[in-house]
Amino acid sequence: MRIGRDFFLRDVLDVAPDLIGKKIIRLFPSGEQKEYVITETEAYRGEEDLACHACKGRTARTEVMYHEGGVCYVYLIYGMHWMLNFVVSINDHPQAVLIRSVKGFEGPGRAARELGIDKSFYGENLVSSKRLFVEDGNEKYEYTSHPRIGIDYSGEYWKNKPWRFVITNKI
């Protein structure tokens, strides 16, 4: 069953690991509906987190991160890859979870490409959207924590935070 608003209003360090093993439901324009198990996430936590895009403050791009949790933050990186993030926490607390991998599609660029994500998903509401939302799984999963990828510029302190979460095995 669909995950509701309250799930996304919590701190990103609670939501990001909780998303491991949950299913992204995507209804494609063709009418086909597919499910993807989330296998890897990363947490980006507020303006103080120098790896988080919101460390630059409010801009046209980061604006949606200041919305309350439950909407999507989508952006293009390296001129060719869309990144899919779920905004979490309460209003004016810019936090987001990067969907790094879903089962069978490793890597944030590949996962977003498989899901057919583009700029039109910027601000997409996961609580009410018909084409993209999250469902609870029946099973529980274990995960391991690791440093985040591709953020060397943020300095040793933030670079070393173990805020990447990777699925291990079913409990």
Place this chain on the structure above:
DNA sequence: GTAACGATCCTC
């Protein structure tokens, strides 16, 4: 205006 730079991926 203009320039620099990515929360990456693919092919050498």
Place this chain on the structure above:
DNA sequence: AGGATCGTTACA
């Protein structure tokens, strides 16, 4: 190891 490729950002 290096190239692709362009929106966002910062600075003049």
